[in-house]
Amino acid sequence: MSKPNSMKRRNFLKSSTLGVVAAGVMSGKVVFAGEEKKSEVQLPKIKEFRTLGRTGFKVSDISSGGPGDTAVLKALLDAGVNYIDTAEGYSRGQSEIATGKVIKNYDRKSLFITTKLHLDPKKDMSKEAILKRARECLGRLDTEYIDCLMIHAPDKVETIKTEGFHAAAKQLKNEGKLKFVGISNHGAQWGEEEDNMEKILLAAAADGRFDVMLLVYNFLRKEAGQRVLQACKEKNIGTTLMKTNPVGTYLFMKDRLDAMKKEGKKIPEFWMKVLPNLKARADMADSFIKKYDLKNPVEIRDAAIKFVLVNPDVHTVCCSCRNFDDVENFVRLSGCALSSAETKKLSAYTEGCAQFYCRHACGICESKCPHQVPVNTIMRYNHYFEAQGREKYAMQKYAALPGAKADRCFDCSGYCETACPYDVPVHGLLGMAHERLILA
Ligand code: SF4
Numbered sequence: 001m002s003k004p005n006s007m008k009r010r011n012f013l014k015s016s017t018l019g020v021v022a023a024g025v026m027s028g029k030v031v032f033a034g035e036e037k038k039s040e041v042q043l044p045k046i047k048e049f050r051t052l053g054r055t056g057f058k059v060s061d062i063s064s065g066g067p068g069d070t071a072v073l074k075a076l077l078d079a080g081v082n083y084i085d086t087a088e089g090y091s092r093g094q095s096e097i098a099t100g101k102v103i104k105n106y107d108r109k110s111l112f113i114t115t116k117l118h119l120d121p122k123k124d125m126s127k128e129a130i131l132k133r134a135r136e137c138l139g140r141l142d143t144e145y146i147d148c149l150m151i152h153a154p155d156k157v158e159t160i161k162t163e164g165f166h167a168a169a170k171q172l173k174n175e176g177k178l179k180f181v182g183i184s185n186h187g188a189q190w191g192e193e194e195d196n197m198e199k200i201l202l203a204a205a206a207d208g209r210f211d212v213m214l215l216v217y218n219f220l221r222k223e224a225g226q227r228v229l230q231a232c233k234e235k236n237i238g239t240t241l242m243k244t245n246p247v248g249t250y251l252f253m254k255d256r257l258d259a260m261k262k263e264g265k266k267i268p269e270f271w272m273k274v275l276p277n278l279k280a281r282a283d284m285a286d287s288f289i290k291k292y293d294l295k296n297p298v299e300i301r302d303a304a305i306k307f308v309l310v311n312p313d314v315h316t317v318c319c320s321c322r323n324f325d326d327v328e329n330f331v332r333l334s335g336c337a338l339s340s341a342e343t344k345k346l347s348a349y350t351e352g353c354a355q356f357y358c359r360h361a362c363g364i365c366e367s368k369c370p371h372q373v374p375v376n377t378i379m380r381y382n383h384y385f386e387a388q389g390r391e392k393y394a395m396q397k398y399a400a401l402p403g404a405k406a407d408r409c410f411d412c413s414g415y416c417e418t419a420c421p422y423d424v425p426v427h428g429l430l431g432m433a434h435e436r437l438i439l440a
């Protein structure tokens, strides 16, 4: 069995303490100096299944969050994963096509497949238009029916009422092409604090037509997710999670500056301005690492996933697997409990490193930006790039982002950073995100 898409070793991880922090913030295969993984392993199996709310379907507690690689998805299914999350928009339909190729070799009834449609109120949202798109999803998935069709990350509460979507879903159900309807959310695109993830998903729960939700919930972003999970419990709505490993990265700057110094280049004014703040945060993280003897960042990632699985209101965690190491690492968490030592480690991480995490589905600071830069969305794309290793996808998303991008931040005083209640040094992080997302 070959190993597809092995993650690139990142040289900056090899030596510095800062590198250890950076490794701690990567969700997938994490490589340390001197560490080499076995190339051939006996993959673990799923140990726990949970009822996905009123769908009644018993889903694996660890599930597939849209890998584009057929061999990786096959490995997941062979390990017992039976929930697959994909979307019309993932890699422009390629994720659905890859899913379709794999699932035809499995008992269709043993799998629960969710795909999603983004509803843009500026486009045709009629029943016919939605039906056409849903049928195209069915074609790409090469399947008789979709288990769940979700509205993909709506920005506004009103989008959940899109009658064309609900009418199309009803017709598809009547035709036996669809079983359930759902909704995903990870926050609005820009500054719409009043229409945040919590408000949208609570409204969807109250609406009554949604059977399954995909939401953000993690140990650094607990409260909103817990309220949504509680509402889902009351309505017996199935719950699936994303962004369960919340750690973000602040690095590459050190390497970048070192490289500039070596080359004798003048360090741009922007970096001179934000560097002291980032350096102070890095020093804090260093103290954390020394205090808790953090040698292996995988333990933070594992504890983060166990943290959400401990919550009985969570039904499955969608994991983005890029290679067999990811499959092994995520599947072995199935059915595992969070130990008290891990709980302490997460608390310590919150104390020492939470500052680098721009909270998913937040956006509180965005109304302070004079240029309407979508801070939270850009940092999410950066998360795709850096923490999930989906570099091309992240860059494509950033290139397609309408409106202002983070190059605006280079000439700004950082009003967003001042407004951030979590003390995230987001001004510098945005500058880094911009450079990363346009270059790579
Ligand atoms: S920088 Fe802070 S306030 Fe702004 S979106 Fe991120 S976490 Fe929220």
Ligand code: SF4
Pocket: 368, 369, 370, 371, 372, 373, 375, 406, 408, 409, 410, 412, 413, 414, 415, 416, 417, 427, 430
């Ligand atoms: S740094 Fe300035 S331009 Fe960039 S998002 Fe923050 S407030 Fe807006």
